[in-house]
Amino acid sequence: MNPKNSSPTIDVPTARALLANNPDVLIVDVRTPGEFETAHVPASINLPLEQVDAHLGQIVNDAGGRILLMCQSGTRAAQACTSLANAGLGGATVITGGMNAWITAGAPVERGRERWSLERQVRLVAGGIVLLSVVASIWVPAARFVAGFVGAGLTFAALSNTCAMGALLSRLPYNRGAGCDVDRSLARLRNERQEA
Structure with missing residues (x-):
């Protein structure tokens, strides 16, 4: 990246x-x-x-x-x-x-x-959301749009060289460590x- x-x-x-x-x-x-x-x-x-x-x-x-x-x-x-x-x-x-x-x-x-690095966390969360929404779309067809939304977000992140999901994950207590x-x-x- x-x-x-x-x-x-x-x-x-x-x-x-x-x-x-x-x-x-x-x-x-x-x-x-x-x-x-x-x-x-x-x-x-x-x-x-x-x-x-x-x-x-x-x-x-x-x-x-x-x-x-x-x-x-x-x-x-x-x-x-x-x-x-x-x-x-x-x-x-x-x-x-x-x-x-x-x-x-x-x-x-x-x-x-x-x-885990922040980049690894983003891959886990994005992949998990896509996987769950694809599986959920078997029962709730509209769930496939969640996967599309994540894909659009990842595409935007690549094109703009920013990552909203990474910014959100960085605020979690797990990522704060002992503090800065x-x-x-x-x-x-x-x-x-x-x-x-």
Whole structure:
């Protein structure tokens, strides 16, 4: 699910080299706190996508343009990068392939309690709704329209590079994990900038 967009990107080996040679560069992980808790890059900052949108001005002011954005596959990170660029932050870059690529490359990861990724949850819910509506249509023919509605939603999600179902699932308590201390994450951005 890596988006086709104009967000600047960097591959994992280049990102690792940049991090090793530039201690002022930070990774901002825009996944849900639950996903972050499962596995994340050491020393990365968790700032979920909806929090990025809610604190754009403060992030632009505090980040100083030296952040790498990461999510599970790159889609949410690209959305965050676009939002930040539109708000005036020119130096944010998306790590291509996100956490999936980071893990595949054998890069260091801190692991916690295992949870399903948001993308996997969307596939389960969408597939389950379609399957149930097709089976239900044996007895209630109108149920087939539910499957059509889900298919239309998935098509729209692909065309618009957004996912309403994913946004809804990200709000479930299961995906919140231990929580994201937004103030602490923003303070880390501010402090790292002052030290640089």
